[in-house]
Amino acid sequence: MDLYEYQARELFEEHGIVVPRAEVADSPRQAREIARRLGGRAVVKAQVKTGGRGKAGGVRLAADPAAAEITARQILGTDIKGHRVRKVMVAEPVDVEREFYVSYVLDRAAGGFLAIASAEGGTEIEETAALRPQAVARVPVDPARGVTAAKAAEITDAAGLPARTTDVLVRLWRVLTREDALLVEVNPLVTTTDGRILALDGKITLDDNARFRRTRRGAEPEEHQDPLEAAAAARGLAYVRLDGEVGVIGNGAGLVMSTLDAVAGSGARPADFLDIGGGASARVMADGLSVILSDPAVKSVLVNVFGGITACDTVAEGIVAALDGVRLTKPLIVRLDGNNAAQGRAILAARAHPLVEQAATMDGAARRAAELARTA
Ligand code: GDP
Ligand code: MN
Numbered sequence: 001m002d003l004y005e006y007q008a009r010e011l012f013e014e015h016g017i018v019v020p021r022a023e024v025a026d027s028p029r030q031a032r033e034i035a036r037r038l039g040g041r042a043v044v045k046a047q048v049k050t051g052g053r054g055k056a057g058g059v060r061l062a063a064d065p066a067a068a069e070i071t072a073r074q075i076l077g078t079d080i081k082g083h084r085v086r087k088v089m090v091a092e093p094v095d096v097e098r099e100f101y102v103s104y105v106l107d108r109a110a111g112g113f114l115a116i117a118s119a120e121g122g123t124e125i126e127e128t129a130a131l132r133p134q135a136v137a138r139v140p141v142d143p144a145r146g147v148t149a150a151k152a153a154e155i156t157d158a159a160g161l162p163a164r165t166t167d168v169l170v171r172l173w174r175v176l177t178r179e180d181a182l183l184v185e186v187n188p189l190v191t192t193t194d195g196r197i198l199a200l201d202g203k204i205t206l207d208d209n210a211r212f213r214r215t216r217r218g219a220e221p222e223e224h225q226d227p228l229e230a231a232a233a234a235r236g237l238a239y240v241r242l243d244g245e246v247g248v249i250g251n252g253a254g255l256v257m258s259t260l261d262a263v264a265g266s267g268a269r270p271a272d273f274l275d276i277g278g279g280a281s282a283r284v285m286a287d288g289l290s291v292i293l294s295d296p297a298v299k300s301v302l303v304n305v306f307g308g309i310t311a312c313d314t315v316a317e318g319i320v321a322a323l324d325g326v327r328l329t330k331p332l333i334v335r336l337d338g339n340n341a342a343q344g345r346a347i348l349a350a351r352a353h354p355l356v357e358q359a360a361t362m363d364g365a366a367r368r369a370a371e372l373a374r375t376a
Pocket of ligand 2: 052
């Protein structure tokens with residue numbers, strides 16, 4: 001889960017990284033009040049989970065509280081790179097001397113973390129890395145050793161950062177490890193004309209697998225960009241939306257993965273990944289089908305089930321019951337194998353729904369689903 005800048009700012013502050021004074025507003029009036037509290041001048045910043053807000057007009061300086069109100073009115077409700085602005089952060093402006101870039105990011109291939117740092121901060125790091133790769137230092141970090149003062153010095157030396165920024169690097173590592181983050185980024189980290197070092201902008205991606213450990217932020221509402229994923233999550237389904245045309249339902253992540261491959265091997269693309277898990281009840285099947293059928297991109301649906309503890313006849317009954325509750329509008333290819341497969345197939349055959357077809361093998365089912373998606 002990505003955090004908003006104002007949430008990242010709070011975590012930085014908790015771990016002793018200096019940040020500008022700031023508060024969040026969801027109305028222009030409130031922005032004015034905050035600017036007044038901050039002393040008049042303020043930076044008004046759109047809170048959206050995307051970078052490059054500055055270039056998109058989402059970061060603006062206001063000379064006084066009245067200007068902050070006007071600026072907030074201009075920014076709130078607008079769209080930045082597909083993200084609606086619902087909140088602004090109103091921050092104390094600082095006099096920037098130099099801008100730097102620092103981050104730690106999980107490096108899955110290396111089985112560790114990577115420190116990325118640059119003395120040319122402010123702009124997006126991908127841009128700097130593309131234009132001037134020598135300006136971006138990459139230093140592997142062994143997670144077992146972490147970032148000590150010595151390691152931080154190695155990073156600042158490699159990037160040409162001032163020696164006095166090492167303390168921020170050590171603290172930023174603490175943010176990463178103590179908050180179970182996969183990415184922490186400060187861009188820009190600045191030195192000011194009055195000699196301070198501040199994190200002016202931050203990005204944090206938390207590891208969702210550690211959600212259970214995060215009791216403090218446990219009450220936070222789950223955020224889903226995709227409305228279908230949100231609908232599926234509300235029904236407790238393990239659903240991931242992809243961008244193809246064949247809807248895929250299976251029991252067990254491994255089988256669903258193989259089914260995605262089989263669909264791709266048949267020249268079609270999966271529209272989603274839906275794992276109904278062990279208990280393929282009528283309820284779960286009906287919920288899964290209704291989520292998948294409501295995706296206009298789906299042209300055919302492939303149900304691939306290997307009966308185990310939940311036998312195929314139970315799954316078939318689930319599908320039949322689901323067909324009574326859900327209006328099937330697209331062809332449904334079902335492949336049942338494993339425990340009680342024959343009984344399951346007989347139940348589906350007896351239902352004789354005109355849009356339901358059965359296939360004997362996974363590959364056969366995938367080929368047929370791809371074919372029906374093409375001709376739909
Ligand atoms: P981003 O464009 O989404 O990365 O948003 P940032 O928060 O990084 O803001 C973009 C740029 O605005 C920064 O790189 C700074 O150059 C500038 N900026 C933001 N806040 C201040 C401030 O208080 N003072 C000054 N001088 N510049 C600021
Ligand atoms: Mn930034």
